[in-house]
Amino acid sequence: MDVKQRCAEKALEYITEGSIIGLGGGSTIKHLITLINENKIYVKVVTPSWETEQHCIDAGLEVVSITDVSKIDTAFDGCDQVDEQFHALKSGGGIHSMEKLVAELSEEYILLVDKTKVVPVLTYDHPVVLEVLPQALHFVNEKLKSFPARASHVRQSSGQDGPVYTGNGNLLVDVFMNAGQDGADLERRFKGVTGVVDTSLFTSVVTKVLVAGETGVQEMKKGGDVR
Incomplete structure (x- = not known):
């Protein structure tokens, strides 16, 4: 099992039956969609990602428009880099404005990353x-x-x-x-x-970071500690 699948399995613990969840893009999110389907958890999904929407539809998950919700219970996303103060940088997809709207609507905005993406402070290796x-x-x-x-x-x-x-x-x-x-x-x-x-810097919306490594998945606290 790769680290991204481990991270998706850990994320499943933060999803409750009947909740509204937000999903970003990327391979870890694809794993999470598969697990939601396999575990027969009923959720409504809000996503700014066309690709994620298609994966949800293929998996039989209900997708709703962001205009039809007033709040999201928990949202999951990835990033290119996140630091110990939960400042995150996203660069690739170009949908960050809508992703940030999902984040602002969410009670919890959780990043799913592997340990190579965690740094003490943002280095701006990505634009x-x-x-x-x-x-x-x-x-x-x-x-x-x-x-x-x-x-x-x-x-x-x-x-x-x-x-x-x-x-x-x-x-x-x-x-x-x-x-x-x-x-x-x-x-x-x-x-x-x-x-x-808007910008692809997310410095005030991240509430949790799940970090996957070879030995498992841990929740990072602000300041860099993991548990």
């Missing part, structure tokens, strides 16, 4: 992603010149000529930061730029 209104792109690029960034660029589509557009019709700007930046302050500064819808 911070901004969802940006197309009309504000030039303005945002000018504002980014005052940030401690090595480089930034509009994410380009690999399947067609031109940029990637989010499901909200916005652009994604990948910002490569210098190391040593405080995640919470950086998130606040980015969100203060007019035209930035």
